Amino acid sequence: MYWQKELETMEDARIRRLQLKRLRETVRAASRSTFYRERFQQLGLSPEDICTLDSLRKLPFTTKNDLRQAYPFGFLAVPKGRVVRMHASTGTTGRSTVVFYTRADLDQWTDLVARCMVMTGARQGDVFQNMTGYGLFTGGLGFHYAAERLGIFTIPIGSGNTRRQIHMMREFETTVIHCIPSFALYMVHSLHAMGIDPRRDLPLRIAFLGAEPHSEHVRRKVEELYGVDAFNSYGLSEMYGPGVAFECPAKDGMHLWEDAYLPEIVDPGTGEPVEDGAKGELVLTSLGREAMPLLRYRTGDLTAFCTGECGCGRRHRRIRRIIGRADDMFIIKGVNIFPTQVEEALLGMEEVGNNYQIILKRKDYTDIMTVTVEVQERFFRGDPQEREQLRRRMAKRLREELLVTPDIELLKPGALESTGGKAVRVVDKRDIYEGGISDT
Ligand SMILES: [Zn+2]
Structure with a gap:
């Protein structure tokens, strides 16, 4: 099942052509923000100098620190009147970072997350309990609007409050959940204390696990304890939120939506590209984003490209589950x-x-x-x-x-x-x- 079949199954050469077209638009759009306008001036570059996918490397990386320094509006590339929403990172150290969305950005983001959900088999008729934080955090609303777009019965319960989560699951017969993996494991104690065996007593069938790096063991544990298919979800607020990359039923890496993101994997020390299939830091350029295009953004997340084609029919390249954050090491x-x-x-x-x-x-x-x-x-x-x-x-x-x-x-x-x-x-x-x- 596909949500945007043409985009999802596009041949490699067509993906590259689409990426180049969108990259040129993105660079032009980015140069309207204060941050990138100054950066282009300093480098003596004009947006037209970025005329191939490789020529993107003429540009230095954009870092989390750049985002903090440019707080609040330094990266905004459209008039403020066109912004319809913002989100922000939790900002545990220093200033928080903010991200802006136009109406078209929200549309693109919602379609990306909807693709992920459909890819795992979620559909109309499911009951979706969204157990991650709403508000400034992107996890809650990102999934919420995608589920609604798919016509899925959505319970916007948010995070925490274990007993209430369990009551809702029982009473509304939840079939799909989205949560942080450590919470799924923690909630099992409360379920057992309440005399509930999730495998037997709940109609759950799909779990989306996101927002923290976790191992294959954790996935299997969640699958066994709950009797569900668990899928790994990857995203970051700087790149809209969830929906950057997601596992398909093959569960062999996450498809990264290459019509919306141009990925690179670099050595976190030198910034040079690593060999195909080698581990490194994921760097992303947004494609098609209006309010806040980001060029060569260092995610801090360590992963590797999967090699070979996926059996599911999608041609977008896959990345391995996140090994860790460069700064968690x-x-x-x-x-x-x-x-x-x-x-x-x-x-x-x-x-x-x-x-x-x-x-x-x-x-x-x-x-x-x-x-x-x-x-x-x-x-x-x-x-x-x-x-x-x-x-x-x-x-x-x-x-x-x-x-x-x-x-x-x-x-x-x-x-x-x-x-x-x-x-x-x-x-x-x-x-x-x-x-x-x-x-x-
Ligand atoms: Zn696949």
Whole structure:
């Protein structure tokens, strides 16, 4: 099933032609914003110099910091009177970043998300419970309008409030959910406490998992616990929101909609393109966007292009699930580590529960990494020896995966609370003085 069949199944050569046409329009549109007008002047370039897909590389990257510096209107490329909506990032550090949409932008965005939903098999007759945040965050409204455009019964419940989510699911017979993966795993405890087995008692069939990088194990866990098909969703507010890339039923990478985005994957250190299929940072240029075109935007997300064609008939290139954020990576004892590596190592163990957190501390010049992880209830009832053995096995697994040995703390199921927002996977307390002589 397709939503925009012609665009979705377009041959490669036609996609490139469409991209070039839209890139030239986008560069011209971007040059109407204060930020890009000044940038073109500084470089002595005119929009007409970007005349092939490759010539885009004449332009430097646009960064999150550029967006912050240009707050609030530096990137706006149309008169303010044409803007019909804005969204903003949560802005945990520094200024938040804002994004603007014209009526046509909202139309394009809605179609992109609708494509994703139809691709997974969601259709009229489904009941869609949208369990991510509404408001300035793009996840809620992005899916909301797409579902309505498809004529799907939509429950705009938003994030959090686990018991209310469950009551709604039961009473309105929800078949499709959209949530953050850590919340799906957390909610299982409440379901079981209420005597509900989601596989048996709920008619759920599809889950869209987005907004935080997660491993294949987490997907499988959600699928097993809920009896659903779970699909990986990728997007970022700087590029409208969700709907940038999405898994098809082949579940082998996410199709990135190349009529709306021009992707590059670069070495995060040098900014040079990596070889096809190699890991690097995803860089995106918006195509067709009016209010706020972005050229070569560094997403900070690490991924790789999938090679080969997908069996589903869509020709848009696929990217691998996000390995991590370039800025989520942390360094312990000189080793680069991504939270998803810890997840991959731990959640493959059947004794392990649904949630974990990594805590970094520094004591006497030494970095200490502690992994707190929920395990099955039975380890807190039986022989303490068994718990100790489990801890040792985990430490061994993590050492093999990460090449460093963390401390491990075992927790009861549900101990790491989830609010429905993005899970905090890494708590870095290394700038807090703790004994010894602080070197910061
Ligand atoms: Zn496919």
